[in-house]
Amino acid sequence: MLAAVVTMGAMGIIASAGLGVAAKKFAVEIDPKIADIDSVLPHANCGACGYAGCMGFATALASGAASVSGCPPGGAATAAKVAAIMGVAAPEMPERMLARVYCTGGKSEAAEKFEYHGIQDCNAAVLISGGSKSCVYGCLGLASCVNACPFEAMYMSDNGLPVIIDEKCTGCGLCIPPCPKNLLELVPENKDVHIFCRSVDKGADTKKVCTVGCISCDKCGKVCPYDAITVDSFLARIDYDKCTNCGLCVPVCPTNVIADLIPVRDVAFIHDECIGCLICKKVCPVDAISGEAKQLHVVDQVLCVGCTICADKCPPKVIEMLPPHKGYSAISGRVMSGVA
Secondary structure (H helix, E strand, O other): OHHHHHHHHHHHHHHHHHHHHHHHHOOOOOOHHHHHHHHHOOOOOOOOOOOOHHHHHHHHHHHOOOOOOOOOOOHHHHHHHHHHHHOOOOOOOOOOEEEEEOOOOOOOOEOEOOOOOOOOOHHHHOOOOOOOEOOOOOOOOOOHHHHHOOOOOEEEOOOOOEEEOOOOOOOOOOOOOOOOOOOEEEEEOOOOEEEOOOOOOOHHHHHHHEOOOOOOOOHHHHHOOOOOEEEEOOEEEEOOOOOOOOOOOOOOOOOOOEEEOOOOOOEEEEOOOOOOOOHHHHHOOOOOEEOOOOOOOEEOOOOOOOOOHHHHHOOOOOEEEEOOOOOEOOOOOOEOOOOO
């Protein structure tokens, strides 16, 4: 018995020594920057960077294979910290992207063709006749996108639709793949006018199943001064390379499917340097500007919709978009110098 114990002990010592020698001989040096970079990452391990978690991204960064600005959840703050560790200048960050849900046909607006009592997952529900919604393009309301969000930036409304919390959304895009209807999309943060519908049925068919669906009437396209809206396959679509957020399409939509996400729009104010060229008056789509040639023009705040067309077209650039009433004289109808 004693001999066996001694033998086993000796074998253990020899094996340990061998492992120690092997560990030193075959050791792989790890760049200390990897740990430093990993320490400043958000550790959501969401994969939005294109790598398998934050450590994978940190390793790629240290080797120069990844971009300093490649972490959407971290944003500019994380990029600046990583740049400092890498000893490079902080990069100019790409425009922040936010998730948007392109359907407003909830329980109150969209008809149901049957009651679904299966697994509470959109991908499971869609296997049964395309889902319970009569609109085959509509949100099924089973929160697959919400459950996929690692940042708690989404929740389900009482009307059975996912809602994005802009302040929490990181633009990682993880909510997009779980939606079998392809209703989610990442768009630039500064794009505030949206057509929240994905139905490509004819208008008459859409009206039968949803009160807020696009009926391809093209009223929005006709009123758009920038040719940013076109109707394709019975669905109005916005070209965000042309859209200026003027919002003129919003009030003309008969089904209210176009939304303006700007809570309070700035309105136009004309400074005293106005030369009375009449251009702003001619281009104003709502006749909110009055004035005679070579005289100071004024803007009716009540009529102004904040489309910015007059400011864009003004040759001397004396029209400023400001919050309502800020620096404005109700008597003169223009911006008063020195008024904040």
